[in-house]
Amino acid sequence: QVQVVESGGGLVQPGGSLTLSCSASRNLYGITDMGWYRQAPGQQRELVAAMTSNGKTTYADSVKGRFTISRAKVGTRDLQMSSLKSEDTAVYFCYIDAGVTATIRYWGQGTQVTVSS
Numbered sequence: 001q002v003q004v005v006e007s008g009g010g011l012v013q014p015g016g017s018l019t020l021s022c023s024a025s026r027n028l029y030g031i032t033d034m035g036w037y038r039q040a041p042g043q044q045r046e047l048v049a050a051m052t053s054n055g056k057t058t059y060a061d062s063v064k065g066r067f068t069i070s071r072a073k074v075g076t077r078d079l080q081m082s083s084l085k086s087e088d089t090a091v092y093f094c095y096i097d098a099g100v101t102a103t104i105r106y107w108g109q110g111t112q113v114t115v116s117s
Contacts, residue, residue, distance in 0.1 A: 002028060002106050006094045009111030012084055018113060020079040022094030024106070027075065033097040034077040035069065038090035038113075048092065049079055062087075084115045 003025035012018050022034065035050025035058070049069040050058045057069055068080045077094065094108040 002026060002096075002098075004094050004096055004106050004108035006092070006108040006111045009092060009113045011114045011116065013117050014084060014086060014115055016084050016115070017080070017082040018084065019081065020092055020094070020111060020113070021076065022078070022096075022108060023076045024096055024098075028096065028098040028106075030100045030103075031075060031096060031098040032103060034071075034075075034095065036077070036079050036092055036094055038088075038092045039110075040087075040090040043090075045093070051077060081113070084113075086115050089113060089115050 005025055006022050008018060008020040031053055033050055033052045036048045037045045038048050039045040048060050048063055049067055051069045051071060066083045070078050091110040091112050093110045096106045097103050
């Protein structure tokens with residue numbers, strides 16, 4: 001069973017920074033995409049940022065210029081968040097798309113990010 005391990009959430013003041021980290025609990029073959037979604041109370045889950053295995057990145061318009069997704073090594077994704085706003089408050093979920101004959105999406109349990117003074 002693969003687990004998606006997330007870390008780095010917490011409480012931060014507006015204008016501050018946080019870095020979220022994501023990795024798989026064991027080696028996964030055929031990773032094609034990894035990224036982060038978030039879900040605020042009463043809102044739908046939305047894509048925040050993603051990076052494919054060949055390095056192509058995607059960002060939500062609301063975080064462009066403030067968030068950066070990076071890859072320290074295969075099977076990991078970090079999300080550097082800066083200039084945080086109260087509207088960034090949400091539970092952030094990491095996902096991993098992987099598979100050899102078929103692609104499976106694995107989800108993390110989520111990590112809370114709260115931006116408040």
